[in-house]
Amino acid sequence: MASVTLRPVSLNIEDPERPRRAKGELAHAVVDGPDGTHAVELSPVRAEALRLKLLHEESFWCSRQAGGCGGALVLAAGPIRVPYFRHHSGADCALAGDSARAARSYEHLHYQRALLAWLEAQGLSATTEHHLGPDGRADLHVIVHSRRHTIEVQLSPLGINEWRRRDEGYHRQVDHVTWLHGAGAETAAAAEQADRDHALHIRAGAGAGTAIEIGVVTNLTEVWSPLGECELRAEQFWTPHLEQALADLAAAREESAARAAEEAADEARREASRQAAARRRAADAKRETAARGAVPLASSDENDRYGTLPWWGEIHPELASWAPEQGWAWTDGLTEQGRAAARVVSYIVSRLYTSGPISMLLLPDETVGAEVVAALERAGFLRLYERRGVERWERT
Structure with a gap:
């Protein structure tokens, strides 16, 4: 008999170029019996369909493994219509009237068998459709170094609440759950990505044959591996790009948080500058009024007091009774002047602030600023670091 290349099950059931078949006309079947897993997809080309028919001597079944009835199928390849499989008259099958559902079912079967072979190549033995009690059935159940794994291939649409219910149920039964989301399961994939920072996807490889690819999808990247x-x-279910994608x-999140903290510190400094400018304007107005003889000029300049210990005490009167979680024992080694500055800086x-340059902690009327900052670091108030040549601090 001449060699015939079988078409593997197509893994892109939403492809607009796929041939359109009428209700009840299927594109998929198995050739190894009612419980078989050797699936084929009909070519829209009549000559190829006829060769497939001859090769398998018209022996095709609706696979129970794909959710079908196990009944025999007829391959119809006439001169006008696109070739198709159909059930015999009177067959009662869930797939008979829903070709899209049948395509997803055979796609799922194809992925499941490919994953089984992949696990076997790693020396692992998996069971399919593993019963997990009231929490459902796992597509693949496998034990790795005493850790129980479930691999769930999700191709059909699944709502967020239902995905979470099933995911929590699986986690009650096993140690680790891996979801592999197909093109039709975008909502479930988005829910997992929101919960765990990433989701794994599954699709057909770009090359010929039955190659499969696994994708790591985050808010930043989408990277695929065979x-x-x-x-x-x-x-975990490890891919060559998983660790780098999460890193x-x-x-990016750390940079965003640092940028937000820096922007907040900048805004706080701008607000302090605005307040200082307002005080300067008020002082100028006082001097102008005093110059006209209306009121006596104050002996001290408000500008000279900005940021000093007395100024902080006036702006934040609660400082007099405030105490940090660490208490004040960490100030015992400081001078009296240092302890006063430490109360304000802590x-x-x-x-008030979560980060900023060290210069913002050096009060203008104190000479012990560096000692106070070092004491705060030892006591666990802050962490010191350098960025772009500027010494900075951040709250711990």
């Missing part, structure tokens, strides 16, 4: 380059480890996401760090 299934053969991935591993099922005791702690990039963490770095309040600034604990209650």
